[in-house]
Amino acid sequence: MASSSASSEASVPVSTGWMNWKDVFLQCVQPMIAVVLLLRFSSIVDEAGFTTTILLVFFTFLVSLVTGWSACTVVSRKSSEVGFVKTMLAYSSTEFALSFSIVYMICLLVATSTFLTSAAEAVLHIFSTFSLELLDGATHDLRLVSSVLSLVTLGLCLVRSRNARYARSFIFSLTCIAIALHLSSVMFRYGEYQLRRVSDRNAMIPSPPNDEISTIFSQLFPAAMCGLTILNIGSKLQNTAPRGALIAIAVSACFYGAAAMLDYVEFFARTTNATNMHGTNEYNEFLSYMYTTIPVAIVVSLACVLSAVTTLKYTAVILQSLGRSSQCRCILWLSKGYSKRDIPIRCLFILSTIQILISAIGSYDLLCIPTTVFYLFAYALFNFYVFLVKLSDPDIPSPPTLLSLAISGACFLASIYTNRHLALLIASIFGISYCFLLYVIRQETNEDGEECAKSMYPTVLEQMHELQQEPDSRRHYHPQILLLSGSPAARPGLVDFAHSITRGKSLLICGYIIPVSEIHKFGNLFIFEK
Missing domain, CATH: 1.20.1740.10 (Amino acid/polyamine transporter I)
Structure with a gap:
């Protein structure tokens, strides 16, 4: 299968x-x-x-x-x-x-x-x-x-x-x-x-x-x-x-x-x-x-x-x-x-x-x-971050470093010149959200491994939501499953469940572990090679 x-x-x-x-x-x-x-x-x-x-x-x-x-x-x-x-x-x-x-x-x-x-x-x-x-x-x-x-x-x-x-x-x-x-x-x-x-x-x-x-x-x-x-x-x-x-x-x-x-x-x-x-x-x-x-x-x-x-x-x-x-x-x-x-x-x-x-x-x-x-303000933030990324990786085919920095500074100055109160408002929104998220992420990294794994739940849930809406012809989700089912004929429900996950488009192996004593009983049915 x-x-x-x-x-x-x-x-x-x-x-x-x-x-x-x-x-x-x-x-x-x-x-x-x-x-x-x-x-x-x-x-x-x-x-x-x-x-x-x-x-x-x-x-x-x-x-x-x-x-x-x-x-x-x-x-x-x-x-x-x-x-x-x-x-x-x-x-x-x-x-x-x-x-x-x-x-x-x-x-x-x-x-x-x-x-x-x-x-x-x-x-x-x-x-x-x-x-x-x-x-x-x-x-x-x-x-x-x-x-x-x-x-x-x-x-x-x-x-x-x-x-x-x-x-x-x-x-x-x-x-x-x-x-x-x-x-x-x-x-x-x-x-x-x-x-x-x-x-x-x-x-x-x-x-x-x-x-x-x-x-x-x-x-x-x-x-x-x-x-x-x-x-x-x-x-x-x-x-x-x-x-x-x-x-x-x-x-x-x-x-x-x-x-x-x-x-x-x-x-x-x-x-x-x-x-x-x-x-x-x-x-x-x-x-x-x-x-x-x-x-x-x-x-x-x-x-x-x-x-x-x-x-x-x-x-x-x-x-x-x-x-x-x-x-x-x-x-x-x-x-x-x-x-x-x-x-x-x-x-x-x-x-x-x-x-x-x-x-x-x-x-x-x-x-x-x-x-x-x-x-x-949004353009200034984005260009400034691209400028920082360009400094760390010069091979990125982004705009020249000085051009990104100049556009970022010009956008900051233009936003303040247009209306300094609104510029301060949007800067406060970004600063508060950034500091809050930075605090939360640091708290999560200082916790145990179970807490770190728990923090991945929303991301996995979002990916499952998107996978559910994706048509079958475009799905990139093709799991390869090893199913320890015992005898497949004895557990057809479990095999059908695993088959519904693969949808018949990826690898599914049903594993049947046979004890050594049973191998001696049915030894004439198996061929072993060193």
């Missing part, structure tokens, strides 16, 4: 077709160009000027490129791992991996709120075009619409869509068309058609001044939120994921550079030809407004909701993995998954509730500040 496992291991499918780098490219490029380029970039160019905008775009995408390069190095070295937490645990120490995962989970949660708030702003822009108001036409309407979109996002996360890849491609095509409309405004003289901002009636937090360089940088930096997205990619896409991520960063940088130049030309044309604009037909202006801003707003809404679905799923999976890697009972209950896809429903409901509360803060102009600060 034996079979070789080599054939089954060799039959594990490796993704080499269409869904390789293109799928990773779509997941990375969609959040980078969906929000900032169509929602705020025109006002950023008008307020900061062409030169300052180009410098900010260069710094933003340089940070994203170096961080994505480091992430690609991690993925290529640990391509057998699946998920952000497991990849970080395989690459770094336990205390840093878990603490950094907590920081990155907060970044994704705030980014989800930013996406949905941006989608709500686009919806309110459509309402304002037709003079529709739900509550006050300002912040309360924004909160109501973002809450509804949050529920829609939660429902999309729970429902399995087999055509999600094609929907993502379709929405990306619409985004490219909207960008073409945006960039061609100067050529066809559409005039001022950038999306309207929500009126400043927020009693919770006052809006920051738009002319400060820190505010302008905060509005731009969410375009670089995909630097660490590659670490969430599954093993099926990890072989060529670096190519898709780096191409996405390069394409987004080209988009923003072209948009900065064309928006500057448009702004110059508006100021020089202001006297000629009074004689235009109001009806034609309204038609051009309808045919440009309304489609752009619809595309922004769809793209932002799609990006929010992706980030919310990543956040829930990270929280589930943190629950499975922890021994604390108050977190362990979050590790339970449902259905064959191991959906973290509990994590999704908790995170969606927190996300709705974050979205209630206000518009994109407010939420972009914590998003920028948290991502800058």
